[in-house]
Amino acid sequence: xxxxxxxxxxxxxxxxxxxxxxxxxxxxxxxxxxxxxxxxxxxxxxxxxxxxxxxxxxxxxxxxxxxxxxxxxxxxxxxxxxxxxxxxxxxxxxxxxxxxxxxxxxxxxxxxxxxxxxxxxxxxxxxxxxxxxxxxxxxxxxxxxxxxxxxxxxxxxxxxxxxxxxxxxxxxxxxxxxxxxxxxxxxxxxxxxxxxxxxxxxxxxxxxxxxxxxxxxxxxxxxxxxxxxxxxxxxxxxxxxxxxxxxxxxxxxxxxxxxxxxxxxxxxxxxxxxxxxxxxxxxxxxxxxxxxxxxxxxxxxxxxxxxxxxxxxxxxxxxxxxxxxxxxxxxxxxxxxxxxxxxxxxxxxxxxx
Numbered sequence: 001x002x003x004x005x006x007x008x009x010x011x012x013x014x015x016x017x018x019x020x021x022x023x024x025x026x027x028x029x030x031x032x033x034x035x036x037x038x039x040x041x042x043x044x045x046x047x048x049x050x051x052x053x054x055x056x057x058x059x060x061x062x063x064x065x066x067x068x069x070x071x072x073x074x075x076x077x078x079x080x081x082x083x084x085x086x087x088x089x090x091x092x093x094x095x096x097x098x099x100x101x102x103x104x105x106x107x108x109x110x111x112x113x114x115x116x117x118x119x120x121x122x123x124x125x126x127x128x129x130x131x132x133x134x135x136x137x138x139x140x141x142x143x144x145x146x147x148x149x150x151x152x153x154x155x156x157x158x159x160x161x162x163x164x165x166x167x168x169x170x171x172x173x174x175x176x177x178x179x180x181x182x183x184x185x186x187x188x189x190x191x192x193x194x195x196x197x198x199x200x201x202x203x204x205x206x207x208x209x210x211x212x213x214x215x216x217x218x219x220x221x222x223x224x225x226x227x228x229x230x231x232x233x234x235x236x237x238x239x240x241x242x243x244x245x246x247x248x249x250x251x252x253x254x255x256x257x258x259x260x261x262x263x264x265x266x267x268x269x270x271x272x273x274x275x276x277x278x279x280x281x282x283x284x285x286x287x288x289x290x291x292x293x294x295x296x297x298x299x300x301x302x303x304x305x306x307x308x309x310x311x312x313x314x315x316x317x318x319x320x321x322x323x324x325x326x327x328x329x330x331x332x333x334x335x336x337x338x339x340x341x342x343x344x345x346x347x348x349x350x351x352x353x
Contacts, residue, residue: 001027001061001062001075001152001153001185002024002025002026002027002061002062002185003024003025003048003059003060003061003153003185003187004024004025004059004060005021005022005023005024005044005048005057005058005059005060006022006057006058006059006060007020007021007022007056007057007058008020008021008022008044008047008054008056008057008058008059009021009054009055009056009057010040010043010044010047010052010053010054010055011055016208016209017040017043017209018040018043018044018047018054018209019040019208019209019210020057020210021040021044021057021209021210021211022057022211023204023211023214025185025187025202026185026202027185028183028184028185029185029186029201029202030176030179030186030187030188030199030200030201030202031186031187031188031200031201031202031203031204032187032188032189032190032195032196032199032200032202032203032204033045033187033188033189033190033204033206034190034191034192034193034196034203034204034205034206035191035205035206035207035212035232036191036207036232037191039206039207039208039209040206040208040209040210041189041190041191041206042157042158042189044206045155045157045187045189046157047059048076048153048155048187049071049074049076049078049155050066050069050070050071050072050074050076051071051078054067061074061075061152061153074153075151075152075153076151076152076153076154076155077146077147077149077151077153077154077155077184078146078155078156078157079139079142079143079146079154079155079156079157079159080142080157081157081158081159081161081162082162083130083138083139083141083142083162084142085130085138085141085142085145086130087129087130087131088129089129090126090127090128090129091117091122091125091126091127091128091129091130091133091141092113092117092126092127094130094141094145095113095116095117095141095144095145095148096109096110096112096113096148097145097148098145098146098148098149099112099148099149102149112148113126113148116144116147116148117144119144119147119178119181119182120140120141120143120144120178121140121174122137122140122141122144125137134167135162135163135164135167136163136167136170136171139159139160139162139163139171140171140174142159143156143159143175143178147182147184151184152184152185153184153185153186153187154184154185154186154187155186155187155188156186156187156188156189157188157189158189158190158191159171159175159188160172160190160195161190168195172195172198172199173198175188175199176198176199188200193232193233193234196217197217197221200217201216202214202215202216202217203215203216203217203220205220205228205229205232205233207228207232212225212226212228212229213225213226213229220233221233221234223259224269224337226339227267227269227339230269230337230339231269234271234272234273235271235272235310235312236269236270236271236272237269237270237271237272237275237308237309237310238267238268238269239251239253239267239268239270239306239307240265240266240267240268240341241266241267241268241338242266243257243261243262243263243264243266243338245261246261248266248268248336248338250268250303250305250306251284251303251304251305251306251307252284252285252303252304252305252306253284253285253303253306253309253331253333254333255268255270255333255336256333256336257336257337257338258335258336258337259337259338260337260338260339261338262338262339262340262341263340264340264341265340265341265342266338266339266340266341267338267339267340267341268336268337268338269336269337269338269339270309270333270335270336271335272298272310272311272312273311273312274333274334274335274336275309275311275331275332275333275334276319276331276332276333276334277299277301277311277313277319277323277329277330277331277332278319278321278323278329278330279321279322279323279327279328279329279330280328280329280330281327281328282328283328283329283330283331284303284304284329284330284331285301285302285303285304285309285328285329285330285331286301286302286326286327286328286329287299287300287301287323287324287325287326287327287328287329288300288301288302288308288325289325290320290323290324290325292315294315295314295315296312296313296314296315297312297313297314297315297317297320298310298311298312299311299312299313299320299323301329301331303331309331311331
């Protein structure tokens with residue numbers, strides 16, 4: 001199913017939860033709605049499912065107007081964050097529930113349940129109750145139940161929010177493999193950028209009820225269109241800066257700008273991995289702290305006249321030789337972007353982004 005959303009708006013009193021949102025989802029794709037809490041992601045998902053009505057705008061499933069369709073006839077499967085399983089039903093009964101209430105033949109239900117148990121890695125657990133399962137297993141049951149009626153569209157609201165970090169990572173990989181096998185058009189809500197980038201074909205970044213940016217994960221990471229997107233996605237350093245040509249400067253640090261060049265007051269945004277930092281005296285910064293995270297090292301330094309800056313390196317990087325708290329360091333910016341501060345404007349890019 002192909003999804004088209006046009007000028008969708010939903011207000012709760014004076015609060016615009018969804019504010020004139022438009023986008024398209026291609027048939028068979030897996031799309032993430034990414035953004036902070038309260039940005040409108042879940043409200044939009046519920047409108048698509050028919051669980052919430054919009055104030056204005058339209059929703060199209062393929063070429064059929066779906067704005068006013070009842071949830072029962074939309075052909076949508078919905079997976080909630082907290083599973084919403086029936087505690088008094090077994091795994092098999094939970095998975096087959098949607099088919100049984102439609103009056104599907106018992107033999108057909110049994111075959112479908114068996115197929116989904118194998119597909120979701122739950123074979124052998126069909127007679128267990130939800131209380132006898134782990135969080136990850138419960139989420140797989142919830143997904144299998146949503147898939148049982150063979151929906152044209154699968155919607156998932158923070159599907160892995162109730163499980164721990166290790167299980168969450170396993171479920172991400174499993175969901176991607178499952179989607180590739182089943183091929184149903186899927187949209188999931190998350191505030192976890194790693195989750196969105198690891199799983200989705202396309203990411204829509206939401207902020208205050210609007211879509212800030214819509215594109216492939218690497219486009220959003222490498223070419224953020226707004227300062228909000230740049231700050232929200234990945235760890236960044238942000239400095240007030242002066243612009244001269246296509247070079248931004250702040251204290252002793254300067255960087256050539258990729259993308260649009262602001263006019264007037266600007267914010268220089270540099271990702272933590274877009275820096276080279278090495279020991280050098282006099283240099284332009286003093287190293288404050290060095291912390292190892294598995295195969296990565298985080299270096300925090302104080303740039304003369306600019307303030308703190310953070311850089312990430314592979315643990316065995318040759319640039320880390322001699323880097324320790326108190327030493328002086330030189331810094332090279334490999335990629336940077338700049339955005340207008342309040343009241344300033346923006347010109348076309350001087351160089352490609």
